[in-house]
Amino acid sequence: MPEPTNLWTTFTWALFDWVSSPRIFVPFCLSVIFLALVAKRPTWLRSLSKVAACLLVSYCLLATPLTASILVKGLTFSLPENDPPQSADAIVVLSRDDELGYSRYDLAIQLWQEDRSPKIFVTALGRVGYMTARFKGEGWPVSALDGTTCARTTYEEAISAAAILQPKGVERIFLITDSPHLFRAASIFRALGFTVFPQAASLPTELPTLKKSLLALREYLGFINYTILGRFREHTLEESRQLTQATIDSSDCLVDWLRKA
DSSP states (O other): OOOHHHHHHHHHHHHHHHHTOHHHHHHHHHHHHHHHHHOOOOHHHHHHHHHHHHHHHHHHHHTSHHHHHHHHHHHHTTSOOSOOOSOOSEEEEOOOOGGGOSHHHHHHHHHHHTTSOSOEEEESHHHHHHHHHHHHHHTOOGGGEEEESOOOSHHHHHHHHHHHHGGGTOOEEEEEEEHHHHHHHHHHHHHTTOEEEEEEEOOOTTSOHHHHHHHHHHHHHHHHHHHHTTTTSOOOHHHHHHHHHHHHHHOHHHHHHHHHO
16 A cells, blocks of 8 residues: 555645646636536535635635745745855755756755765656766766665655665755755654755746745645654654665665665
8 A cells, every 4th residue: 555655745746737737727617616607506516616716716816926935935934044064974955846947956066066065865766867967977976976766755765865874974964955845854854863954946937936836835735744644753763773774675776776875
């Protein structure tokens, strides 16, 4: 049976893709409202039309820059500015949808070139390949890269990073992802024993305002979901070891990557 976090990730990204397309969502709501206006029965349809009307108004509000700014600010106000300490043991770059751009990888390379950390840890198969090709193209040492090809959720990214990095003595990390995602991600990594220095990568300037709002809403829901599942509870050293060992034992691709490291 799929893990709850995997189901959550699949469902919320599918919902995000559907709702973020006005050409699909707006006609759907308008159709429900129109049917309710022309049909006297059933009464439940008229009630549904009121819900559709409220959703349509909310949808329009989400498309405004002010709403997007407020929603994102609610997720980032407690985070420090991107003023990292002089060094950390590793730079961890989390995977996100391609539409959110590659600025996080540019930020990771910038920190690495400034000698802030000797290692860049990348999650997800496609991003490992992207960074490897980029390093080879620039003539940089590929040995500076590490990563996992297995993680499908933020929680799995944190566990995989702990399984690979902590046995190598990595405790202090620069954690890089987009700003809406950073608070939830940093909380999970801290729960697994890392000292985290959050680094927010900017969202693409061409990303529509509606998608910024929906991305922030998804993070609020994700934070609630992870809280219910106890993901943010501070783990003891033994609990962390059990989690990371279970991840290694159950994941061939993680074991393969570990053997190459």
